Amino acid sequence: MSDASEQDGGRKPPTAEFRKQLQDIIPSLRAFARGLCGNRELADDLAQEAMMRAWAARDSFEPGTNFRAWIYMILRNHFYTTIRKNARMTSWDPEAAERILVQEPGQQHAIHMSDVEKALQQLPIEQREMLLLVGAGGASYEEAAEIAGCALGTVKSRLARGRTALAAIINGPDESEHAENRQITTGRGAMSSAA
């Protein structure tokens, strides 16, 4: 596919620089992949496959543009292709259950990381990936829109629905109302909640 890219010249980024970018992105690429598929080994396979594809397509990357968005897009596309072929790809990583917990001093109810990770896997992928990109990875709405190939408004609504659903799964359905109020107050396009 990329034989032509092996020729010198053109605007191909220098190999060493490209390699460094790839190497630097590995930790967060692994995190994104693990959040998507919920399984350590599958996630690492996914991340490595994305790296190979990125390498093969490196002359299509414009130096100076957003490398993270570019490679996340590659990983995401590969993930979607894979789950289409293998509907049972998502599975819960029991190892993660050992990891505990998020709590602020004075807070009554800690959230267990294992609950969050499990709950994430129950969300529709479109919502999950938005929570991973923006909530976990700190991507901007614009970046998330670029990666997922959707409109900014879609990012925001998926994010809002994902948050609400996540809170409802973690706290039980009776809490979903609180969660909804919260996401409205934290969301940027804030709407007042219905009285």
Place this chain on the structure above:
Amino acid sequence: MSDSKKRENKPMRLGNAVEPDFDPIAAALRQMHDGIASEPVPDDFLSLLDQLEERMAEKAKKPS
């Protein structure tokens, strides 16, 4: 008025954290990400990069 005041003082669960700036879900998501991202990168990731580079160098050497 005083009623709603009382309600605000009630300890809140997730989604209504006591500290207004602290969002437990956001914090959990970030912690999850940072936890994975701070794991040591497995060796096979780095050897993959080496392989990719070597393969490219070999290709470049071949006159074809």
